[in-house]
Amino acid sequence: MKTNNTFAANKSVFSVLTLFFALFLFTNSFQAQSITVKGVVKGKTTYETELLDGANIYLKGTKVATASNKKGAFTFPEELKIGDVLVFSYLGYVKKRVKIKKNSTFINVVLEEDDNQMLGALNSSKRFKSKRKKQ
Numbered sequence: 001m002k003t004n005n006t007f008a009a010n011k012s013v014f015s016v017l018t019l020f021f022a023l024f025l026f027t028n029s030f031q032a033q034s035i036t037v038k039g040v041v042k043g044k045t046t047y048e049t050e051l052l053d054g055a056n057i058y059l060k061g062t063k064v065a066t067a068s069n070k071k072g073a074f075t076f077p078e079e080l081k082i083g084d085v086l087v088f089s090y091l092g093y094v095k096k097r098v099k100i101k102k103n104s105t106f107i108n109v110v111l112e113e114d115d116n117q118m119l120g121a122l123n124s125s126k127r128f129k130s131k132r133k134k135q
Contacts (some may be wrong), residue, residue, distance in 0.1 A: 039107035
């Protein structure tokens with residue numbers, strides 16, 4: 001009788017340990033891969049495509065960011081996971097979002113020129129009068 005109880009106890013301990021190791025191995029295989037991202041940012045206008053110095057690159061939903069150098073090159077300061085979204089922006093150009101994929105180690109981004117129209121002063125001979133109360 002004593003041997004049957006010992007066998008049952010050993011069997012339950014063995015099954016719990018087996019389950020623990022199986023879960024440990026299973027969760028490690030699905031951890032997200034870290035990717036170091038580098039790239040070049042260019043701007044396309046109606047006349048030419050040029051490298052953008054000082055383009056902003058940030059991880060969507062965070063405050064982690066970097067900027068491109070004089071050659072338009074950048075290296076993102078943190079390792080990214082598959083599915084993260086990088087946002088590229090530059091004054092006068094449309095923002096572009098790039099989703100990180102398994103093979104996204106080098107990204108070549110071309111920003112399109114924005115349709116900006118500068119608003120000037122209206123041609124008016126009417127004098128400006130403030131609507132605030134005098135103190």
